[in-house]
Amino acid sequence: MGTTITAYDTIAAISTPPGEGAISIVRLSGEAALQTAAKVYHGKNLLKVPTNTINYGHIIDPDSGETVDEVMVSVLRGPKTYTREDMVEINCHGGIVSTNRVLQLLLGAGARMAEPGEFTKRAFLNGRIDLTEAESVMDLIRAKTDRAMQVAVDQLDGDLRRLITNLRQEILEVLAQVEVNIDYPEYDTDQMTTKMLQEKAQLVLSRVDELLQTASQGKVLREGLATAIVGRPNVGKSSLLNHMMHEDKAIVTDVPGTTRDVLEEYVNVRGVPLKLVDTAGIRDTDDKVEKIGVERSRQAITKADLIILVLDASQPLTAEDEALIKATAAKKRIVVLNKQDLPAQLDQTQLAALVPAEQLIRTSILKAEGVAALDQQIASLFFGGIENSQTTVMVTNSRQIGLLRQAKASLQSVLAGIEAGMPIDLVQIDMTAAWDKLGEITGDAAPDELITQLFSQFCLGK
Numbered sequence: 001m002g003t004t005i006t007a008y009d010t011i012a013a014i015s016t017p018p019g020e021g022a023i024s025i026v027r028l029s030g031e032a033a034l035q036t037a038a039k040v041y042h043g044k045n046l047l048k049v050p051t052n053t054i055n056y057g058h059i060i061d062p063d064s065g066e067t068v069d070e071v072m073v074s075v076l077r078g079p080k081t082y083t084r085e086d087m088v089e090i091n092c093h094g095g096i097v098s099t100n101r102v103l104q105l106l107l108g109a110g111a112r113m114a115e116p117g118e119f120t121k122r123a124f125l126n127g128r129i130d131l132t133e134a135e136s137v138m139d140l141i142r143a144k145t146d147r148a149m150q151v152a153v154d155q156l157d158g159d160l161r162r163l164i165t166n167l168r169q170e171i172l173e174v175l176a177q178v179e180v181n182i183d184y185p186e187y188d189t190d191q192m193t194t195k196m197l198q199e200k201a202q203l204v205l206s207r208v209d210e211l212l213q214t215a216s217q218g219k220v221l222r223e224g225l226a227t228a229i230v231g232r233p234n235v236g237k238s239s240l241l242n243h244m245m246h247e248d249k250a251i252v253t254d255v256p257g258t259t260r261d262v263l264e265e266y267v268n269v270r271g272v273p274l275k276l277v278d279t280a281g282i283r284d285t286d287d288k289v290e291k292i293g294v295e296r297s298r299q300a301i302t303k304a305d306l307i308i309l310v311l312d313a314s315q316p317l318t319a320e321d322e323a324l325i326k327a328t329a330a331k332k333r334i335v336v337l338n339k340q341d342l343p344a345q346l347d348q349t350q351l352a353a354l355v356p357a358e359q360l361i362r363t364s365i366l367k368a369e370g371v372a373a374l375d376q377q378i379a380s381l382f383f384g385g386i387e388n389s390q391t392t393v394m395v396t397n398s399r400q401i402g403l404l405r406q407a408k409a410s411l412q413s414v415l416a417g418i419e420a421g422m423p424i425d426l427v428q429i430d431m432t433a434a435w436d437k438l439g440e441i442t443g444d445a446a447p448d449e450l451i452t453q454l455f456s457q458f459c460l461g462k
């Protein structure tokens with residue numbers, strides 16, 4: 001990742017969402033961005049206007065002389081731009097047809113259609129941002145809660161980049177020292193070298209461990225916590241989903257077996273994004289459609305990170321309830337004892353023997369009672385720790401997590417090697433591997449295919 005800017009061709013894309021809007025932006029980046037725009041623009045000479053100015057004018061079809069749109073054009077000269085290249089942004093009236101015409105004219109004037117994420121990719125290739133910052137751009141766009149957005153903004157600010165860069169620096173220093181000591185063996189510094197390597201490996205390992213501990217929460221923030229609402233028919237699962245959504249999404253009736261299919265919705269519960277899955281009530285059934293639904297419910301249990309098991313307090317515990325309690329016992333779970341507004345029929349002592357008290361929440365969804373306690377339980381299950389520590393750097397995506405795990409394994413090999421009295425140059429190899437893996441996180445040592453693959457997941461025009 002150099003600081004000198006390689007010349008890339010000039011790319012163009014519509015950077016606003018497709019559809020009708022008040023304004024839409026067509027963006028250009030590359031060596032010939034200004035010249036390309038100037039070919040289709042009538043107004044001040046874009047090649048002469050000061051940088052970071054916005055200029056009023058018209059887009060004209062150079063072939064027909066026809067006016068295509070009335071626009072405002074930003075001129076942004078590199079290297080102080082998003083991509084570090086010369087950039088032009090054309091603010092069009094938000095019509096689909098006219099915005100597309102403007103893009104087509106730019107392509108006719110010599111620009112190439114940008115690939116998804118290519119603007120951000122150039123910001124990376126030109127050294128303005130590292131891979132963690134680039135990834136955070138995507139996280140920021142997709143963030144579903146304030147908290148997830150904050151984590152992304154911090155990462156965009158370079159928090160993770162700085163942390164990883166510092167760790168790599170620590171490793172590099174010790175590796176350089178080892179190198180010197182190997183070159184001058186007459187100083188008999190072997191023991192010192194080993195001790196230094198060991199201390200450094202321990203230090204870096206503990207930092208990597210701290211980061212990895214944020215991973216499960218980070219992933220939940222980013223992707224949402226897969227939460228399955230399960231229970232036998234008619235206990236109030238769909239009612240619970242609707243209540244949490246503040247919206248009547250699922251069909252609720254007093255007919256058992258109402259929900260036939262699995263319904264997925266995103267909700268934000270006190271900062272925890274849940275991917276909530278309403279399932280068909282589980283029971284033995286001969287109904288063909290319901291049977292498939294029940295099978296899907298069982299799969300939803302397997303896939304879920306969190307289970308909300310709903311029971312009906314107004315009826316005795318059934319064999320199906322018991323089977324479900326047992327089937328979900330090993331999972332992270334909250335058991336909701338619903339219909340508290342009706343006369344109680346369920347045997348509390350029988351239940352207490354099956355479900356730990358701290359997992360139990362009593363509700364009447366009909367009367368909107370007890371649901372706040374449920375929200376609280378979900379929040380404390382997952383954010384008990386981090387809500388108070390706003391400043392922690394978090395790792396949020398599986399690519400970063402995977403590389404941290406690999407770095408950890410290499411550091412553990414360093415320590416095991418030293419322990420076993422292995423020769424220093426072998427230990428050195430593992431230490432170097434850790435340095436490499438950390439470098440892949442920031443992109444300082446990332447293979448080309450990875451970079452291509454990573455940016456292809458971006459939106460067009462970003």
Ligand SMILES: Nc1nc2c(c(=O)[nH]1)N(C=O)[C@@H](CNc1ccc(C(=O)N[C@@H](CCC(=O)O)C(=O)O)cc1)CN2
Binds near residue numbers: 079080081082089128
């Ligand atoms: N119109 C518009 N709005 C936008 C963007 C854009 O590209 N265009 N952005 C696109 O995602 C975001 C803003 N992100 C940006 C990040 C860095 C720079 C930039 O020019 N950085 C330079 C110089 C900064 C300065 O003048 O101090 C640099 O870091 O060298 C610009 C936008 C959100 N809003």
Ligand SMILES: Nc1nc2c(ncn2[C@@H]2O[C@H](COP(=O)(O)OP(=O)(O)OP(=O)(O)O)[C@@H](O)[C@H]2O)c(=O)[nH]1
Binds near residue numbers: 257258281
């Ligand atoms: N009295 C009372 N009735 C409730 C409560 N919660 C839900 N109900 C009613 O119970 C019936 C079933 O609710 P649903 O939400 O459809 O139940 P479900 O678990 O999704 O049922 P299936 O989709 O058939 O598995 C409806 O008539 C609801 O209005 C509650 O707290 N108290």
Ligand SMILES: [Mg+2]
Binds near residue numbers: 250251259
């Ligand atoms: Mg239902």
